[in-house]
Amino acid sequence: MFEEEIRFLRKMNKRQLAQQILNFLMIISSALMVWKGLALYTNSESPIVVVLSGSMEPAFYRGDLLFLGMPDEPVRVGDICVFKIPGRDVPIVHRVIKLHDEKETGKQYILTKGDNNQVDDRGLYNPGQLWIHREHIVGKVRGFLPYIGIITILMNDYPQLKYVLIGFLGLYMLVNRE
Amino acid sequence: MYNLAQRANAIFAFAMTVQFGLLLSIAISSLYLTSNPIGKVDVRELNIWLYNYDNKETEFAFIEMNLDADLTSLFNWNTKQLFVAVIAEYETKSHDLNQVVLWDSIIQSKEDAHIKEVKVRNEKYDFVDITPKFGEVEAKYSIYWDLMPYVGFLVSGKTESNQTISFPAPDNN
Structure with a gap:
């Protein structure tokens, strides 16, 4: 299943890799911006x-x-x-x-x-x-x-799940071709 | 080019978008539904007893009231439940506004939304001021409702009452 992805990762040159990493950071920072913007708008530290x-x-x-x-x-x-x-x-x-x-x-x-x-x-x-x-x-x-929040509760109860999920998402972003 | 995972991903993403669109339109549209809740609190008896509380002689008020409210119009297709409470409001020399819940009920169906209770007492809630003594106060009583939806915004309100009753002098026990 992952062979294709791994081959794709090997084939990527430095520029493409940098682009993928930037994309990844972009998604994280826009999520953070939405959260902080919401906090400002609602005047509540956790909206x-x-x-x-x-x-x-x-x-x-x-x-x-x-x-x-x-x-x-x-x-x-x-x-x-x-x-x-x-x-x-x-x-x-x-x-x-x-x-x-x-x-x-x-x-x-x-x-x-x-x-x-x-x-x-x-x-x-x-x-x-x-x-x-x-x-x-x-x-x-x-x-x-x-x-919807049940995911957070599961991640709280089973902390390993958090790392598995983050790792999987990160890998997916890196090998995603768009 | 299009393998099974990509197709599944596309279907899942589309289903999520449609679902959240639907939930959002339910949440917003139910704000425009009109309702006409009415309610009345009729205080029949008010007694004050002195008890020792936190090492101070403290006035405890005991109330007996009749409730009559019709909240059926608050039930629409997005109403999960109503939280209904009787609130006493009064002003004292040291405090602008004092609000105390005296009775509450959770209503989960339209059939139960017509409240007719006689001789309700504040058994669950202590009616005590923040100071040991109420002093010369007049309290207003109203029925408060809080609509909790299946999804969307919480809406609340209360029925105004005109009946005010002065607090009597405490009975010595």
Whole structure:
């Protein structure tokens, strides 16, 4: 199956090889540009997230894709927010169930809960932390696309798969004739 | 020139393009469907009890209400489920806006979208202010809905209510 490709690689001169590598880099950089452009447009550091837990079932299942936005207007009760607890890497997607806007400072005191959880998130926050604030919020869920993110979850669960996939894609780009 | 892998690749790419085009048109077109959700919260009883919470004597409000809402018009071919909640909103001396969820429900079919509940209490959610005492407040109650689609945009809204009820003095227990 690969004999033809290998012969093709041998036959290529330096110029063609350079061209293929440039093509490959071009694809990577345009993907990066789209991602960063989206982040700028939505004003959210990660405009697309994959659902990693079942705490928002039956609305969001593991592997569903969420599109985020960061609106100028303040957070309101009922909004589904993605937030990061200081000192932890994995963001959480939960609904705001309680909110207090302080008059003097304008600071928002926010409490969240997963629709599928029986209790609020105070057990998930850092010890002694009762509220989260605006600065913890990465974005507000605006759009929904089911199933697509399952690839990310598989790659997280089986890290080898990631290298196999990247290696295969890279090879394919190199030997692709167009 | 055209081997099996190339043909399979072309078919797969075309199928993906068509599918994403279809999903996008579903997502955008369902934004233009009109709906007319109505709902009413009727508060029947409001009591305040003092409990020790976080080493402070704290006012807990207990509410009993009747709910009547017709959200059937929110169900279209792209509606996966509705998240419905009763929200209390009030203003205190130190805080501009306070919003607390008192009750919630997830509705997954049009048949269940006509809500008629009597004597609902805030059993699942504590109705407590951020300060230990509510003080002299008047709260407004409304029904909030959040439409979650099969694919596309989340839409939410709430039915406004005019009923405001002053908080009574706490009962001593």
